[in-house]
Amino acid sequence: MSRAGRRANALHVNNGHALAGCGPLRVLLLCLCGALSLAVVLALYLSAEPSSSLQQHAAHLIRDRNAHKPNKYSVAQIKKFAAQVDGHRLWETHLRPLLNERVPGTAGSQTIRQHILSQLGSLSAGWTLEENSFVSSTPKGKVTFTNVLAVLDPSASRRLLLACHHDSKILPADPKNPKRVFVGASDSAIPCAMILELATALDTQLEALKRQRSAVTLQLVFFDGEEAFEEWTETDSLYGSRHLAELMARTPHPSGSTKTTLLQAVDLLVLLDLLGGPEPLIVNHFDNTARWFDRLIAAERRLHKQGLLTSHPSEQSYFRKDFYLGPVQDDHIPFLNRGVPVLHLIPTPFPVFWHTLDDAEERMHRPTVENLTRILAIFVAEYLGL
Ligand SMILES: [Zn+2]
Numbered sequence: 001m002s003r004a005g006r007r008a009n010a011l012h013v014n015n016g017h018a019l020a021g022c023g024p025l026r027v028l029l030l031c032l033c034g035a036l037s038l039a040v041v042l043a044l045y046l047s048a049e050p051s052s053s054l055q056q057h058a059a060h061l062i063r064d065r066n067a068h069k070p071n072k073y074s075v076a077q078i079k080k081f082a083a084q085v086d087g088h089r090l091w092e093t094h095l096r097p098l099l100n101e102r103v104p105g106t107a108g109s110q111t112i113r114q115h116i117l118s119q120l121g122s123l124s125a126g127w128t129l130e131e132n133s134f135v136s137s138t139p140k141g142k143v144t145f146t147n148v149l150a151v152l153d154p155s156a157s158r159r160l161l162l163a164c165h166h167d168s169k170i171l172p173a174d175p176k177n178p179k180r181v182f183v184g185a186s187d188s189a190i191p192c193a194m195i196l197e198l199a200t201a202l203d204t205q206l207e208a209l210k211r212q213r214s215a216v217t218l219q220l221v222f223f224d225g226e227e228a229f230e231e232w233t234e235t236d237s238l239y240g241s242r243h244l245a246e247l248m249a250r251t252p253h254p255s256g257s258t259k260t261t262l263l264q265a266v267d268l269l270v271l272l273d274l275l276g277g278p279e280p281l282i283v284n285h286f287d288n289t290a291r292w293f294d295r296l297i298a299a300e301r302r303l304h305k306q307g308l309l310t311s312h313p314s315e316q317s318y319f320r321k322d323f324y325l326g327p328v329q330d331d332h333i334p335f336l337n338r339g340v341p342v343l344h345l346i347p348t349p350f351p352v353f354w355h356t357l358d359d360a361e362e363r364m365h366r367p368t369v370e371n372l373t374r375i376l377a378i379f380v381a382e383y384l385g386l
Contacts (some may be wrong), residue, residue, distance in 0.1 A: 001018065001195065011299075013285060018225055022055075031210055038234075040104075041212050045112075055269075057257075057259035057260050058148075058259070058260055058264050061157070061260060061264050061265060062160065062264075064157075064158065064215070065158065065267045065341070068216065068267060068383075070152055070295055070382040070383050070385070071380060071381070071382045071385045071386075072382065073089070073159060073378065073381070075302075077364075078299075078302055078303065078306060078378060079144050079200075079306060079308065080098050080307070080379050081202075081374075081377050081378055082303055082308045082374045082378070083379065083386075084198060084201040084202065084372045084375065085198075085201045085370065085377050086197065086200075086201065087366065087369070087370035087372050087373075088276065088370065089196065089197060090196075090197035090201065090370065090373060091193070091366060092370075093119070093196055094119060094192075094193035094196040094200075095189060095190060095193035097112065097115045097195060097383070098112050098115065098182075098189040098192055099110075099181065099183045099185060099360075099361060100112065100164060100169040100183060101168055101181050101182065101191055102167050102184070102189075103167065103168060103170055104143050104144070104145050104146075104167050104206055104225045104239070105143040105144045105145070105225050107233065108168075108173050109146070109166070109167065110222070112146050112166060113131065113146060113166065113222075114167065114202070114221055115360060116148050116192065116196065117129055117131070117148065117364070119200070120196070122199060122205070122320075122328075123199060123203045123206075123207040124203055124207050125199070125210060126152075126154060126207065126210065127150040127152060127199070128150070128151045128154050129148075129149070129150050130148075130149040130150075130151075131146050131147075131148060132146065132147040132148075132149055132243070132244065133146040133147075134249070135245050135328075136225070136239050136243070138229045138236065138239070139142070139229045139230045139235065139236055140229050143225075143229075143239075144225050144240050145167075145224040145225040145240055145243070146226050146240075147221065147222065147223050147240045147243070147244050148166065148221075148222035148224075149219065149220070149221055149222075150219065150220040151219045151220075152197070152204075152206055152208075152209065152210050152217045152218045153210045153213065153214070153217040154217075155213075155254060155315060156213070156214060156216060156217035157183070157216075157254065157265060158215055158216045158265050158266075158267050159216065159217055159218070159219045159266050159267060160216060160217070160218050160219070160267050160268055160380070160383055161216065161219045161220075161221055161266055161268065161269045161270065162196075162198065162219070162220050162270050162272070162273045162380070163220070163223060163270065163271045163272070163331060163332075164188045164191035164192045164194075164195055164219035164221075164222060164223070164271070165188045165191075165192075165221070165222070165224070165225075165226035165227075165237065165240065165241075165273070165331055166188070166192050166222040166223065166224060167222040167223075167224050167225055167226055167227055167240075168182060168184035168187070168227070169182060169184060169187065169227040169228075169355060170182075170229060170261050171355065171356075171357065172213070172318070173342050173357075174357055181357075181358055182357055182359070183359070183360055184359055185209060185276050185355065185359050185360050185361055185364050186216050186274045186275055186276035186277055186351060186353070186354075186364065187273070187355070188272070188274070188275075189275055190276035190364065190369055191272035191273055191274075191275050191276075191277075192222055192374065193369075194272060194275065194369065194372065194373045195220055195222075196270065197373055198373065198376055198380060199375055201373075201377055201382060202377060202380065202386060205219065205381065205386035206384075206386070208215065208386075209384055209386060211386075213336065214385070215249075215290065215385075216267060216384060217237065217384075218384060219332065221244065221272055221358050223240035223241050223244070223331050224239065224240040225238070225239025225240045226239075226241065226330070226331050232329070235331070238329075238331055238333060238334060240331070241331035241333070241334045241335070244334075244335045245263065245335050245337075245338055245354040246334070246335035247265040247338075248262040248263040248266070249262075249338055250263065251263075252263045263335075263338055266335070266340050266341075267341070268289065268292060268338050268340075268341045268342070268343060268383075269332055269335050269341070269342045269343070270342075270345065270376075270379075271330060271331055271332045271343070271344050271345065271346070272341045272345045272346075272376075273330055273331075273344075273345070273346045274346050274347055274350060274351060274354065275345065275346075275347065275369065275372055276364040276365070276368070276369055277347070277351040277363060277365060277368070278311075278320060278365035278384075279317070279368070280318055280347035280351075280367075280368065280372075281318070281320060281322060281347055281348060281349075282296075282318050282319050282320070282323070282345055282346065282347055282348075283320050283324055283325060283348055284319075284320075284321045285323070285324070285328075285342070285343075285344045286336075286341070286342055286343075286344070287347070288325060288341055289341045289342060289343050291341055292341075292379075292383075293319065293321060293343060293367070293371070294321075294381060295383075296319045296343075296345075296376075296377055296379055297316065297319045298377060299374075299375045299376075299378035299379050299382075300315065300316065300317070300318055300319050300375050301315040302378070303317060303371075303374055303375060303378065304317075304323070308374060309367075309371040309374065309375075310367040310370070310371065311365070311367040311368065311371075312371055314369075318371075318372065319375075320376070321355075325348040325349065326348075327368070328344065328346055328348065330346065331346060332344050351363075363373065
């Protein structure tokens with residue numbers, strides 16, 4: 001992501017037409033086209049729902065999203081969900097295979113995507129998995145990007161999205177030691193491993209949630225192409241998230257619907273980035289999701305009080321609402337610009353090792369990663385009512 005910068009502007013599409021010259025044949029053709037267009041417009045008008053009805057359906061989704069209440073767990077339940085998070089599995093099974101170069105369109109990217117798919121595919125919840133590939137122009141020419149998507153119940157009317165980016169930035173290897181390459185441990189191998197561990201830790205309850213056909217389901221998104229190939233610009237960055245937000249905005253949901261889209265079905269996008277170092281300070285970025293940020297603060301406090309967090313000096317060490325350090329460009333932007341509520345879980349200021357070869361396993365802090373995963377396990381479980 002970009003340290004500086006403001007929100008990207010929404011794209012403006014020019015729909016202007018130029019007028020053609022006139023000849024008798026052309027006039028006849030124009031008349032025929034005109035008649036045809038009129039017929040098509042009339043047919044569409046007669047078959048279409050009144051626009052007030054379309055607005056109503058979208059309004060229902062927003063009303064349900066705004067009215068959504070999380071479960072508030074007892075101490076026993078907090079303990080149960082915290083105990084399901086396995087720090088060793090997170091590190092050894094989920095993280096370690098991700099600690100390689102993961103540049104879009106390379107074999108390294110393909111290998112880690114296979115890892116993500118096989119981990120999720122081995123769970124009993126029965127995730128619907130998809131590789132969402134597309135080609136985009138970059139400063140290095142055309143590149144194939146692939147987002148990895150996992151949905152628990154694709155037919156559920158609403159979704160909670162948990163997201164990270166799986167690609168790594170192109171950085172030169174250490175000139176003194178060419179084997180020392182950029183692995184982006186916090187950027188964003190660890191956030192991806194945390195999401196894999198959350199899916200694994202909550203597997204039994206997620207399977208039950210799917211069986212109950214609950215209204216809100218969970219979707220995991222592993223974006224490709226978050227990083228710029230050269231300098232961060234609106235076109236050289238966020239390749240995967242720009243593609244997916246645009247795709248979801250034109251995908252009917254429920255399937256076949258003429259009323260609402262997949263993007264409108266997103267209750268909340270929770271984006272994890274740059275997590276893994278010690279003492280992260282994660283601030284609240286958006287007023288409209290402040291009540292959800294409060295649930296993170298509450299989970300941190302409650303887990304601390306139960307002695308379930310390690311190397312955690314005070315009950316409010318990570319999540320803070322009392323100050324703000326400015327906007328950050330990241331994969332949430334294409335969703336935010338389309339009205340999706342966002343929780344952006346990223347430390348500010350950025351870690352000192354950001355975009356250097358030091359963003360490696362040695363600089364990570366395992367107790368912090370395990371603590372954050374426990375907090376998120378409570379958050380997700382409460383949100384979905386597991
Ligand atoms: Zn980065």
